Amino acid sequence: MRTTFVAAALAACVATTSANPAPRAQKRQSQQDPNLDISSNLQNILANTHGSDLYTYPTDLTRGIIPKPIHSHNDYWRDVPFYSALSVGCVSVEADVWLYNETLHVGHEQAALTQSRTFDSLYIQPILSVLQRENPTSLFADEKTHNGVFDASAGQTLYLFVDLKTDGAETFPYVIRALEPLRSAGYLTSYNGTHITEGAVTVIGTGNTPLDQVAPVANRDYFYDANLALLSTTQQNITSDISPIASTQFSRYIGEINGTEFNSTQLATLQDQLAVAKERGIGGRYWDTPAWPVSKRNAVWSELTRAGVALLNADDLPAAAGFTGEW
Ligand SMILES: *[C@@H]1O[C@H](CO)[C@@H](O)[C@H](O)[C@H]1NC(C)=O
Ligand SMILES: *[C@@H]1O[C@H](CO)[C@@H](O)[C@H](O)[C@H]1NC(C)=O
Numbered sequence: 001m002r003t004t005f006v007a008a009a010l011a012a013c014v015a016t017t018s019a020n021p022a023p024r025a026q027k028r029q030s031q032q033d034p035n036l037d038i039s040s041n042l043q044n045i046l047a048n049t050h051g052s053d054l055y056t057y058p059t060d061l062t063r064g065i066i067p068k069p070i071h072s073h074n075d076y077w078r079d080v081p082f083y084s085a086l087s088v089g090c091v092s093v094e095a096d097v098w099l100y101n102e103t104l105h106v107g108h109e110q111a112a113l114t115q116s117r118t119f120d121s122l123y124i125q126p127i128l129s130v131l132q133r134e135n136p137t138s139l140f141a142d143e144k145t146h147n148g149v150f151d152a153s154a155g156q157t158l159y160l161f162v163d164l165k166t167d168g169a170e171t172f173p174y175v176i177r178a179l180e181p182l183r184s185a186g187y188l189t190s191y192n193g194t195h196i197t198e199g200a201v202t203v204i205g206t207g208n209t210p211l212d213q214v215a216p217v218a219n220r221d222y223f224y225d226a227n228l229a230l231l232s233t234t235q236q237n238i239t240s241d242i243s244p245i246a247s248t249q250f251s252r253y254i255g256e257i258n259g260t261e262f263n264s265t266q267l268a269t270l271q272d273q274l275a276v277a278k279e280r281g282i283g284g285r286y287w288d289t290p291a292w293p294v295s296k297r298n299a300v301w302s303e304l305t306r307a308g309v310a311l312l313n314a315d316d317l318p319a320a321a322g323f324t325g326e327w
């Protein structure tokens with residue numbers, strides 16, 4: 001039953017990666033079913049973010065959207081990537097950023113970049129807009145509220161993975177600067193040298209993010225995506241204060257799955273990696289999990305869920321939406 005459900009729900013949802021282009025089949029499917037993107041939740045968001053104050057309830061924007069431990073890979077063919085992810089309840093989104101002429105552009109590959117699709121316009125401003133909706137100033141709220149993006153779970157942080165595609169040392173300062181609207185509004189999870197204060201948005205640098213611009217910084221509101229597979233070796237000294245979530249490439253570190261079963265080595269590797277992370281208070285995520293055939297993809301999804309990953313990578317958000325009953 002579970003497997004069948006997963007099969008239905010996760011058609012193409014699982015894991016292509018932050019490093020690999022999405023398979024063509026997924027793109028085709030997305031183009032064939034444009035209406036799948038327009039869930040009623042997304043319609044509510046789109047109808048209400050641009051203008052009206054006439055909410056039936058001030059924080060109505062994301063009402064009824066149940067957050068799920070799904071990481072939405074930045075689908076470059078989506079017009080509204082953040083809102084699409086939000087509408088199905090993904091607690092984690094990812095922006096691939098490229099620095100050109102002092103501006104961070106968003107796109108999965110260079111050919112997909114345009115002047116208007118920037119990190120600010122596609123992520124920072126939409127996230128800020130939703131947070132302002134969820135934290136209205138009113139005569140009734142004595143103090144500023146710190147609700148997250150999900151009305152149904154106000155304490156749930158939104159993970160914002162920023163995948164640096166251009167030179168890390170040069171690009172990362174621009175990312176830090178780009179966060180300023182969220183920072184000044186008090187929405188970012190921060191670290192003060194001893195403690196983490198959880199905020200509505202937790203920023204995690206990945207891709208070319210330079211560790212040496214994160215780890216030694218005592219006061220910061222950004223974190224680092226460590227390599228889940230290396231936590232017990234070369235990244236032994238990375239703590240959850242640096243890396244609240246660590247990710248790794250499934251195909252490289254777990255390997256090819258024969259049929260639908262992890263062999264004993266693979267299962268042990270998976271369990272070891274997650275155990276090491278858990279002991280350190282670090283959540284785990286795998287990318288580049290098998291996408292085909294469906295039976296294999298689903299079996300991997302189920303195994304990862306059983307093993308206790310913090311986030312499952314997703315590409316097909318409408319399919320992920322159907323996963324509700326599983327969480
Ligand atoms: C960067 O700026 C230069 C000079 O203004 C311009 O020629 C070029 O097209 C710009 N490139 C991008 C990607 O915006
Ligand atoms: C960091 O935050 C914690 C919790 O708010 C506080 O107790 C501590 O004094 C802060 N440390 C510094 C160095 O500001």
Ligand SMILES: *[C@@H]1O[C@H](CO)[C@@H](O)[C@H](O)[C@H]1NC(C)=O
Pocket residue numbers: 215216237238242
């Ligand atoms: C971890 O150890 C490496 C060397 O093994 C060092 O270069 C790095 O700065 C250390 N990182 C932290 C966060 O202590």
Ligand SMILES: *[C@@H]1O[C@H](CO)[C@@H](O)[C@H](O)[C@H]1NC(C)=O
Pocket residue numbers: 254255256263264265266
């Ligand atoms: C499990 O599969 C991996 C990857 O194909 C392989 O390297 C390993 O030897 C296998 N282990 C067993 C016990 O079959």
Ligand SMILES: *[C@@H]1O[C@H](CO)[C@@H](O)[C@H](O)[C@H]1NC(C)=O
Pocket residue numbers: 258259
């Ligand atoms: C894959 O599994 C099948 C069936 O269990 C087995 O016959 C075959 O030898 C396995 N192949 C590899 C490469 O482990």
